[in-house]
Amino acid sequence: MNIVVCLKQVPGTTEVKIDPQTNTLIRQGIENIINPFDTYAIEEGVRLREKHGGKVTVITMGPPQAEAALREAVSLGADAAVLLSDRAFAGADTWATAYTLSRAVAKLQPCDLIICGRQTIDGDTGQVGPEMAEMLQLPFIAYVSRIEEIADGKLRVRRMVEEGHEVMETTLPAVITVSKEINVPRLPSLRGIMKSKSAAIPVWGVRELEVDEKMVGLAGSSTQVIKVFFPQRVHQAEMLEGDLDTRVDTLIDRLRSARVC
Amino acid sequence: MEVNIDLAKCTGCGACVPACPFGLLEVVDDKVQLKEGCTLCGACVDACAFEALSLPAVMETGAAADDSRGVWVFAEQRRGVLKNVAYELLSRGRELADTLGTGLSAVCLGHEVRDVASLIAYGADKVYLVDSPDLADNQEDFLTHKMVAMVRELKPEIVIAGATALGRSFIPRVAAILNTGLTADCTGLDIDTGKRLLLQTRPTFGGNIMATIICPNKRPQMATVRPRVFKKAAPDAGRRGEIVKLDFRKEGVIARVKLLDSVDEVTETVKLEDADIIVSGGRGLGKAENFKLLAELADVLGAALGSSRAAVDEGWIPYSHQVGQTGKTVCPRLYIACGISGAIQHLAGMQTSDIIVAINDDPNAPIFQVATYGIVGDLFKVVPRLIEKLKNG
């Protein structure tokens, strides 16, 4: 099986701290990491290769330093990696990102399964997987929490929905996004770390992907961010005081007068 | 690409430095400098009084805003029952359509969907109803194909859908084919009347930052919105509207994904998203059995049971109960958080609840920052007493 895993390098925290003096994000000491949801995608790819044979290729679109995330993925078991990097790719929205990734996947043919994480922890959209699937004209299943079987060119999975789960089947090749319930990612192996150090990671840009500059990066993005601000939390809780009985009585009082109980 | 700095205009005043949410600007030798990592958000551009900062000109990539008109809401159904999110989106959609002076349509794809007329009561002028046994299971290849065909033919200017598992899965495919912008998980939708643009506001970085996004040159402008973000308006059974029936033919559409089985997992009777009251537990519960205590409180109040991700990760309660950024967004009249610290990802899913009660033994827990009423104390003392008093009173 030829598997491609798409990943993104993100700031290594979601507990973003804000400097109260300047009202800006504190970036010091925040390292870049592989988007946590993508680590499940890498692990699942590696497990499938261990079971069915083949090759796992990891790709990411990002600035040159995103190469570190690819090396880490190799240490976690990926066989090969490609960095999609070009100044023209900067400022991409989900459409332009999906387009760039889809061109890379097309260049990596033949490919049986493309795995993405369910969403990133910085952008939080979860749109790149399905958009890319459509650009590749491949079937798509989101929120996969278990791969049940791969046989006869078909994939059967369990995917999570609000009400519970669904069992779905699709033909291969296909694109899936995985949720964190699917596995527990392994730690890097010593062999993997050695391999990651020497792995040759090609860089593909506009020229290698043979894409039109108007289709990628900011130019290829239909959406524009026009304003960024911090959510306002001007709020004062009423802290209930007194002994246990008093506090509980006051609470019930408040709730009754608000007619919620 | 990054924000352009015109050093000739820069006075080194530093007004832009605090405006950058990422702290990437600094003044060195009386001129501003930019570090790596610019996201082109434009926050600094507005802050500069000397027009020294500008965003790179966006190349025209498609047809400019055309004569597309009308607001559409995708009215999601499951097993023939319309989801609440459809009514919530219609309620907000009505306001958007009125601001634009245009019509509001609900798009309902399914089979033998019940109570379709209710979509009109909640604000739709028109319901496009596509009824076919092939659509009963929400087969996503079919939904994608039909939505694309309808948008191309009927040309709405705005399409909004619920950010549900289904909406988040197939709506991006529709946007990909139409080559238009899509903004995920919006928490605010407004109209720039002058430019006839949809202003789409959404949290990013796990809710730490809000961004307002537009889609100036492509139509339709598409957005998904999580359930419970907008409030349902009161239905008006007397409202008039039209139900337009459209055909669905599966010939020519390849359905590659098949639904084999569908299993509901929510363990109790009250559904989290629809609950008026939610009693929610976190790691502070200590072990799975202690959820029984919360279940008892929920029982007394007629509430549904929620949880933090930590409790789900511990295996104390199924994922379908998780509230937060990667769980459900809820907006009950009353949310009681017990032993939940109030991490930003949890707050993202519940902070718009009408009344929030926090019970936590750590007075510095961030949950108290969003709480209406706070009790600092051991939940194992507070909750049993609360149950006892509610039962007796």
Ligand SMILES: Cc1cc2nc3c(=O)[nH]c(=O)nc-3n(C[C@H](O)[C@H](O)[C@H](O)COP(=O)(O)OP(=O)(O)OC[C@H]3O[C@@H](n4cnc5c(N)ncnc54)[C@H](O)[C@@H]3O)c2cc1C
């Ligand atoms: C990408 C990402 C997505 C996430 N998505 C979500 C999400 O959707 N939902 C979510 O909830 N989290 C989410 N999280 C996790 C989140 O960051 C927190 O880790 C989680 O919410 C913590 O859960 P908690 O409050 O139950 O646990 P803790 O943070 O451990 O808090 C437990 C609290 O219980 C209190 N406590 C302990 N004992 C008692 C007692 N006897 N009486 C009273 N109080 C007591 C403690 O003081 C503490 O405040 C996400 C994280 C990431 C990185």
